[in-house]
Amino acid sequence: GAGVSQSPSNKVTEKGKDVELRCDPISGHTALYWYRQSLGQGLEFLIYFQGNSAPDKSGLPSDRFSAERTGGSVSTLTIQRTQQEDSAVYLCASSLGTASYEQYFGPGTRLTVT
């Protein structure tokens, strides 16, 4: 079946602009995660959604970052007033639920802020 998809694959934006990154999880997966990977680094957790529960936003680096998940499926990560330090690959993952240990990752969106 189809895996996790993300769009766009690449995004170049000017400093100060807002960007939206999209994630389409695997059908039936109730848990959705956003991570950020800066160049040459490991992944940094940003936010997590599980079903209809309130999201875990503990990893968001500033209030310029927000995310929503509509209808328990597609998620959008929004970065307002982008800064150069926001440049990174943003990875989305989904899993069957909290009891499932395996997270399936999408291909990521490479964001470059100029």
Next chain:
Amino acid sequence: AQKITQTQPGMFVQEKEAVTLDCTYDTSDPSYGLFWYKQPSSGEMIFLIYQGSYDQQNATEGRYSLNFQKARKSANLVISASQLGDSAMYFCAMREGRFSSGSARQLTFGSGTQLTVLP
């Protein structure tokens, strides 16, 4: 303190030989899970293997095995019979808390080890 430490930024191995990638972790939670992911140059994260903190046996998946030493808080990945396609970045990760409780759901990743398999 770092929760996941990978001390080898880069490793080389000859094709067909075995290689061990090191990972140590730090947690006070008795319930946790340890993961290894592979990230080729194409960028996708590929799940390789999982070890639960209460698992008695070391996890194995094909050519991958996890050398779990709980007292030493070590979860090294062993790749046997290396192949050229194994060249990639390898990440160790941990999830804390019981899975059924839904707590601490996210993964904490190490900084990774770049493995290069030589022909």
